[in-house]
Amino acid sequence: MDRIKMTTPLVEMDGDEMTRVMWQMIKDELILPFVDLKSEYYDLGLLSRNDTDDQVTVDAANANRKYGVAVKCATITPNRQRMEEYPQLKQMWKSPNATIRSIMDGTVFRAPILISRIRPVVRSWEAPITIARHAYGDIYKAAEMVTDVPGEAKLVFTGDDGSEKSIPVQRVEGPAVWQGQHNLDSSITSFAESCFGYALSTGQDLWFSTKDTISKTYDGRFREIFEKLYEEKYKDEFEKKGITFFYTLIDDAVARVIRSKGGFIWACKNYDGDVMSDMVSTAFGSIAMMTSVLVSPEGNYEYEAAHGTVTRHYYRYLKGEKTSSNPVATIFAWTGALRKRGELDGLTDLSEFADRLEKACFDTMESGIVTRDLTLLMEDTDGVTAVDTETFIKTVRSRI
Numbered sequence: 001m002d003r004i005k006m007t008t009p010l011v012e013m014d015g016d017e018m019t020r021v022m023w024q025m026i027k028d029e030l031i032l033p034f035v036d037l038k039s040e041y042y043d044l045g046l047l048s049r050n051d052t053d054d055q056v057t058v059d060a061a062n063a064n065r066k067y068g069v070a071v072k073c074a075t076i077t078p079n080r081q082r083m084e085e086y087p088q089l090k091q092m093w094k095s096p097n098a099t100i101r102s103i104m105d106g107t108v109f110r111a112p113i114l115i116s117r118i119r120p121v122v123r124s125w126e127a128p129i130t131i132a133r134h135a136y137g138d139i140y141k142a143a144e145m146v147t148d149v150p151g152e153a154k155l156v157f158t159g160d161d162g163s164e165k166s167i168p169v170q171r172v173e174g175p176a177v178w179q180g181q182h183n184l185d186s187s188i189t190s191f192a193e194s195c196f197g198y199a200l201s202t203g204q205d206l207w208f209s210t211k212d213t214i215s216k217t218y219d220g221r222f223r224e225i226f227e228k229l230y231e232e233k234y235k236d237e238f239e240k241k242g243i244t245f246f247y248t249l250i251d252d253a254v255a256r257v258i259r260s261k262g263g264f265i266w267a268c269k270n271y272d273g274d275v276m277s278d279m280v281s282t283a284f285g286s287i288a289m290m291t292s293v294l295v296s297p298e299g300n301y302e303y304e305a306a307h308g309t310v311t312r313h314y315y316r317y318l319k320g321e322k323t324s325s326n327p328v329a330t331i332f333a334w335t336g337a338l339r340k341r342g343e344l345d346g347l348t349d350l351s352e353f354a355d356r357l358e359k360a361c362f363d364t365m366e367s368g369i370v371t372r373d374l375t376l377l378m379e380d381t382d383g384v385t386a387v388d389t390e391t392f393i394k395t396v397r398s399r400i
Helices: 017-031 046-051 055-067 080-085 096-104 185-202 218-241 250-259 270-284 311-318 328-345 348-366 389-399
Strands: 010-014 039-043 069-072 107-112 130-134 143-147 151-158 164-172 176-180 205-210 245-249 264-268 290-295 301-305 369-371 385-387
Touching: 010 055, 010 328, 017 311, 017 328, 017 389, 039 055, 046 055, 055 069, 055 096, 069 328, 096 290, 096 301, 107 185, 107 270, 130 185, 130 270, 151 176, 164 176, 185 205, 185 218, 185 264, 185 290, 205 218, 205 250, 218 245, 245 250, 250 264, 250 270, 264 270, 270 290, 290 328, 301 328, 328 348, 348 369, 348 389, 369 389, 385 389
Parallel strands: 010 039, 010 069, 069 301, 130 264, 205 245, 205 264, 369 385
Antiparallel strands: 107 130, 107 290, 143 176, 151 164, 290 301
16 A cells, blocks of 8 residues: 655654563554655664764754654663663763753653543543653752861852852751752743643643742742743733643642542642653553653654563563563553654655554454553453564564
């Protein structure tokens, strides 16, 4: 048959370990037979990043800014254990996700993929909850130190104009640990813009939470920027769309989320979003069943799976064993990118193909053919068959 044509490339970022293996399976079985794929390829595997001194990550992020749509495989962020596994590494390279987010100044939106056979732990939840995570600053760019003598710490800012601001932090009488973190008005504004824009595009209510009763200046700045931007730019659009925006404290938000039916966007600061996205995904079922998209204020998109590289399965795969790694989130990264490429380029058949591929996944899982991890989450396993990754992908293909 004639394959679906593309006019503009999407940026393809390959990754590591078992997800890299699944990446190729998905392309070979589910994408290339149906789509005349145009992509600009970047190998973000750990050894490729090492060989290029991580320049390949920067190039991939800039390509995303150029073409507007990217799809990314899961990647390794090396720690001390990884340095031992890969002795050829020149250094403990930074998280490629953090690098890409910083360059794109984007916000991460994560939402669970739901099937009827797996009920959320929170019984009131009926629709997905999307976590919008700010992706700059806070503890992820913090400066830290340990001291072991009595003394006093001060927070000092020296302006390029020669001005200086200084406030006391704390006087201590013994060993202490210190942390200084920051954020930027420009990044907070970009975060807010992305959240408001995403809420309007999906027609969902937007919640935003911090702890400004305690962090009156730092968290207060977030609240101030969000509320000012909403009043000046987005209020009328929200009202026309019939959706709402409101602010509440993070602890109140948690209570509201647990009592809710779902179906909204919950915007969180960087660390809060990191924790709450894992909580929400686990409560809905599995992090292997979660979509993730990085959205920049300029309207650029990067789709990926929310999980890691499935190291344990990869070493079994290297021994020649069949593994039952769940490829659904990675498949949905591809469908998200193809759908968005189709929307931006006016290619209805490409967007419709993404819809058909997702439906084939749902039909396969609802019929009881799933990877082993999902069987552990099902209350009723009658008629359920656990299959390996390759069999699952081939079954999905048979349903397209």
